[in-house]
Amino acid sequence: MRSADFGADALVGLSNYYSGLYGPIGDVSLLSAEDWRTICRQLRARSRQWPIINLQPLDTANPFFQRLLAALAGEGYWTDTYFCFGNWYLELAGRSFDDYFRDLPALLQNTIVRGRKKLERAGDWGIDIHDAPGAALERAIADFESVYRQSWKRPEPFPEFIPGLCRMAAAHGWLRLGMLRFHGRPIATQLWLVKDGRAMIYKLAYDKGHPHLSPGSVLSAALMRHVIDIDRVREVDYLTGDDAYKRDWMPHRRERLGIVAFDPGTLTGLSAGLRHFAGKFGRRLLAAMRNNSTVARSAIG
CATH class of the missing domain: 3.40.630.30 (Gcn5-related N-acetyltransferase (GNAT))
Structure with a gap:
């Protein structure tokens, strides 16, 4: 489908702003490293249709997260992760x-x-x-x-x-x-x-x-x-957002992240990937410059 985030066709998860969590059905720990490579190899074989992959919001503690990220990178994708939202929850024990x-x-x-x-x-x-x-x-x-x-x-x-x-x-x-x-x-x-x-x-x-x-x-x-x-x-989950009142009811917080992958072997994947990483570098550089400026003003004051 057309991705509003990248202005190009992308393979995206069946999730939206109503979704508290996205992930596979079944136990992915049963998949071997070769299984993961095969999955990503098949995805890249269709990269002209899906030059970008964007999945969110994901549980970083689920093996799906790290294994998919590693397999995508291993097959030549440019990969990155990004913050979706904070998730407050309670474990009853x-x-x-x-x-x-x-x-x-x-x-x-x-x-x-x-x-x-x-x-x-x-x-x-x-x-x-x-x-x-x-x-x-x-x-x-x-x-x-x-x-x-x-x-x-x-x-x-x-x-x-x-x-x-x-x-x-x-x-x-x-x-x-x-x-x-x-x-x-x-x-x-x-x-x-x-x-x-x-x-x-x-x-x-x-x-x-x-x-x-x-x-x-x-x-x-x-x-x-x-x-x-x-x-x-055994658990109560506030799902999405860092609203201030939630920390009064729930003692624990974790973060839900997204995975984005670009195929640099396609013109669309290459250009979208360059824009993504250049923008990320630019934001970090700007934040560092602002921080240094604040420190300098404090030292002068």
């Missing part, structure tokens, strides 16, 4: 929700406790977690969209994607769609997915008209309790 809660920052603990007390004093409120297909889920999807419109989030570019994801996930038993209602009206919502011992926090939003009730934090705590004590997950 058998802990209960109460164990986890005790380790949270005191400010966050107090926010959750105070938020629940305010909701209880204010009257009618409750939390529902939807995990199965049916009429209740359809109402919850409509409520999710309503809260999203009242939140700080920008409208979804593909409005049918999230409802479709909810229905598919519910059919497979993966869905945990949380909804906090206040006097019968939804004011906070979160879409989580649970599969293979992992809980993935996919989307969240709250009505910006009720920040004093901390509905987002209260709902997050309820979903955390559910996936830890009921689903018994």
Whole structure:
């Protein structure tokens, strides 16, 4: 397909800005070094069709990452890696929700406790977690969209994607769609997915008209309790982004990277590769010059 990043045809992964992770299906550790070379040799045989390869976001701890990178370089590609986003996550190691809660920052603990007390004093409120297909889920999807419109989030570019994801996930038993209602009206919502011992926090939003009730934090705590004590997950994953609030909930951070490879044996691959590496060198040089300038001004001052 045509790559917007390089303005040329490229072999790209089936991922987009909704993707928290991309990778192969199956155990790549079963592949030998010769298998990897054969794969990359076959790719290069089609390099007139795909002079550029661009895969992201990838797990650097997965053998797929290093072995593919080495095999591409071994077959003559110019290769590079690039940062996609930070990924905050929590490893439970058998802990209960109460164990986890005790380790949270005191400010966050107090926010959750105070938020629940305010909701209880204010009257009618409750939390529902939807995990199965049916009429209740359809109402919850409509409520999710309503809260999203009242939140700080920008409208979804593909409005049918999230409802479709909810229905598919519910059919497979993966869905945990949380909804906090206040006097019968939804004011906070979160879409989580649970599969293979992992809980993935996919989307969240709250009505910006009720920040004093901390509905987002209260709902997050309820979903955390559910996936830890009921689903018994081993990991909770915030997926994409370095938003400041995530480090309060998750103690660990890792980075998701991309791999880009250029075939210099094609005119397109050669020119795109030269532009890529020249641009990278130029940015590093400019950053170094700015840093040296700052140091010099500090010394003079």
